[in-house]
Amino acid sequence: MNISSLIRIATVAITASFLFGSAGQAADLTVGGKDFTEQYLVAEMTRLLLEGKGYTVEKKDGLGTSIARSALESGEVDLYWEYTGTSLVTFNKVTTSLGPDETYAKVKELDGAKGLVWLAPSRANNTYALAIRQNNPKTDGMKTLSDLAKAYRDGGEVMMGATAEFPKRQDGLLGLEKTYDFKAGRSNIRPMEIGLVYNALSNGDIDVATVGATDGRIAAMKLTLLKDNKSFFPNYALAPVVRKATLDAHPDLQPLLESLSAKLNDATMQRLNGEVDVEKKPIETVAKTYLQDAGLL
Structure with missing residues (x-):
């Protein structure tokens, strides 16, 4: 085999590696997040969780609510954690009072039509x-x-x-x-x-x-x-939301992200948020320690 043939073979191999990735290597994912403590925490947890499974992750947090949603819809981010009440009222303009299960079902339906998939929600309700x-x-x-x-x-x-x-x-x-x-x-x-x-x-x-x-x-x-005695505020269950195209390409994301959402509740998030805001621990430390203690990392 002459030198030119070897060069052509090497070029094809390099191109294929660039386009498709090497065997077993996960594709890059971009994780979004909003601009307050709880969101910084779940974005960092998600980054660590995904990287622990071999994904290369870029994190884009510190975003306003509308910017985070727009980034998800446009494909600038692949996933982020959203609140059911925010999607129901702010993004889908539903003003009818709905219970927690109805709220989740409605946003899953309406956002599903937009190519966004709501995975199983946590029990953390940050209303x-x-x-x-x-x-x-x-x-x-x-x-x-x-x-x-x-x-x-x-x-x-x-x-x-x-x-x-x-x-x-x-x-x-x-x-x-x-x-x-x-x-x-x-x-x-x-x-x-x-x-x-x-x-x-x-x-x-x-x-x-x-x-x-x-x-x-x-x-x-x-x-x-103050008690919301007229039940005005919607349920704000925290849940991972993923672009359908991303989930189709990486179906393992669903059980992976839902393993985290299943462990989060009000008491857990209050404690973790308090470690950051009251005890002044770094977000990265709090996120990593929690995942390790929960057996997820």
Whole structure:
């Protein structure tokens, strides 16, 4: 065999390796994530879990809600963890009140038509909640969202700390005001990053804060969550959502990701979020330790 033939064979082999990958090598995957602690944690868990099974993973976290969804739909990311209530109301514009199982079934159906597959949800329900601190004359005695609504109707100057998204969302302040019949008023809303509302509440800069129900700082700071006595907020079960094209190419992703979702619940996420936000442990350390303790890594 002459030199030119050897060169042609080598070229074909290199090209085939580039196009199809070597035998047994998993293709690259991109994992998305939003811009708050719980999302940083599940994105890092997912990266570690997938890399432990031989995948090469790029992580794109720190994204806003709409950007994360757009990235999934466009194929910029292959998967990320989303909340059923967010998809139901924000992305699919469903305003009918649904129970947890109905919410999951509906988003699975509607997003399935868009090429997005909802895998089995976790038992972690990071629904919106409104928190108050102890010993604040403006909110002392409040137990329910109806109590808060009455304070606003009576002209109370109750300062609400909220993310920039919350006042604009139907599953946020817009729908809340309609359900509970009140108007907070622009002067009583202070937009801020979710991580800042806790210090602002503790320092007395705000009187009520929008929080996620699985946040570890709620218990650590002895905050009170106002009861959603009219069941306004949808269920926000945390679940992995994968592009159908990605799942078709890598069907092993489903049992792998569902092995993680099966272990996550409210208490687990509150503890893990608290390790990051209260104990100041690195996200990478918390994620890796949890996977090892859970027998997933």
